[in-house]
Amino acid sequence: MTPTSIPASPSTSPSPPPGPQRRIHWHWPHSLFARLALILFVGLALAQALSFWLTMTERNRVTSNMMSTYIESEVASSVALLDHLPAAERAQWLPRLARRSYRFELGDGAPHGKSNESAAVQVARVIEDSIGVSYPVTVTSVPGNPDELQAHLRLTDGSPLTIDVFPTPNLPLSGWLPAVLVLQLLLIAACCWLAVRVATRPLNALAKAADTLGPDLRAERLSEDGPSEVARAARAFNAMQDRIGGYMTERMQILAAISHDLQTPITRMRLRVDTMDDETSAMRLQQDLKEMESLVKEGVTYARTLHGASEAPCKVDLDALLDSLVCDYVDAGSPVTLAGQVGHPIVTRPQAMRRIVGNLVDNALKYGSEAHLEVTRRAEGIDVIVTDRGPGIAQDMLEAVFAPFVRLETSRNRHTGGTGLGLAIARQLAQAMDATLTLRNREGGGLEACLSLRA
Secondary structure, rough: OOOOOOOOOHHHOOOOOOOOOOOOOOOOOOHHHHHHEEEEEEEEHHHHHHHHHHHHHHHHHHHHHHHHHHHHHHHHHHHHHHOOOOOOOOHHHHHHHOOOEEEEEOOOOOOEEEEOOOHHHHHOOOOHHHHOEEEEEEEEEEEOOOEEEEEEEOOOOOOEEEEEEOOOOOOOOOOHHHHHHHHHHHHHHHHHHHHHHHHHHHHHHHHHHHOOOOOOOOOOOOOOOOOOHHHHHHHHHHHHHHHHHHHHHHHHHHHHHHHHHHHHHHHHHHHHHHHOOOOHHHHHHHHHHHHHHHHHHHHHHHHHHHHHHOOEEEEHHHHHHHHHHHHHHHHHOOOOEOOOOOOEEEEHHHHHHHEEEEHHHHHOOOOOEEEEEEEEEEEOEEEEEEEEEOOOOHHHHHHHHHHHOOOOOOOOHHHOOOOOOHHHHHHHHHOOOOOOEEEOOOOOOEEEEEEEEEE
């Protein structure tokens, strides 16, 4: 007979192996302040817990030893007293001789059980050592209660005597001790926070000074007081700042001298080009000379913005400034529009603001044929947005175009007159004004340049 196979039902099919369990990874806090505070607090808290455990252990040990000594003398005296009393008077003395850890009972006590190592063993051994010489003692446990022991002996007249030994309780803790421990933990946490704050405050000051070190190189100088290590770092940072300022000043002077020296030969070359008979070549040379002159001027301007603008901030009517700028473009026949307004004066650098917005509008007109300005107010400050409908910029080039002498080959060439410094100058001036300049592509085509001023 051929055996038939029974198909397995879906409910009896083997279950798939369980997936990998998610592991919990420990992550350190990101800030040095949090790391140091955590290390100090955990270390001090563990030391406090270990100290408390050692104290309680030693306290219980000393208490147990003292109680053993006390029991040794008390039990010996009590047994001797009961042995000398008449049998009829022994019962009335039992309550007087009872203590918290043991009591006396006339008789054989509970059935003998197996002795157990428990908290009462030490007391039973003390009793056995104190009276075992005169009275043979047998120590057993109480059935059903292994923590309770009984010491069995017989008096000189043959009467049985049982000593019930109870587990020795630890001394109770004071009610105010938990509150004191919590207060200690809070005090430890406060001390850790204060110590770490004092230790990391110079680092925060150094980071803040480094962040505020902009193109103008006028960051707030660090205080050279405090611990020797902090004072040394502050002096090094201040000296570095002075050296960088000196290098930038020297570079600006060199570029200014080069620009001044190039103006004379460029002027002579233009005069000679004007006397040339070949008009086609003369026009080409004139165009090249204009590009050279523009490049020299833009280079000097960029160097000055790197060194820092000498213009001091003042209260400016931004609405009037932008309106006059737009009117100049409109009078020149350029399609530039303005929307939105601030409604109140702001403190800024007007010439730098005009230069930044002018460069952005020039780029919008050059690559989008028209430009639109919009002023929006927000809680953190003011946004001046310049938009166009040109070809836009590739996403990976939105930050690269702010570098000096960077051109986009698809739109910038010699015929457009671009030097690759317009956006670089605008970014440097924005940083000197404590503002931010960003670019992003618009939906539907075009570019949006946003100058964000702080409130």
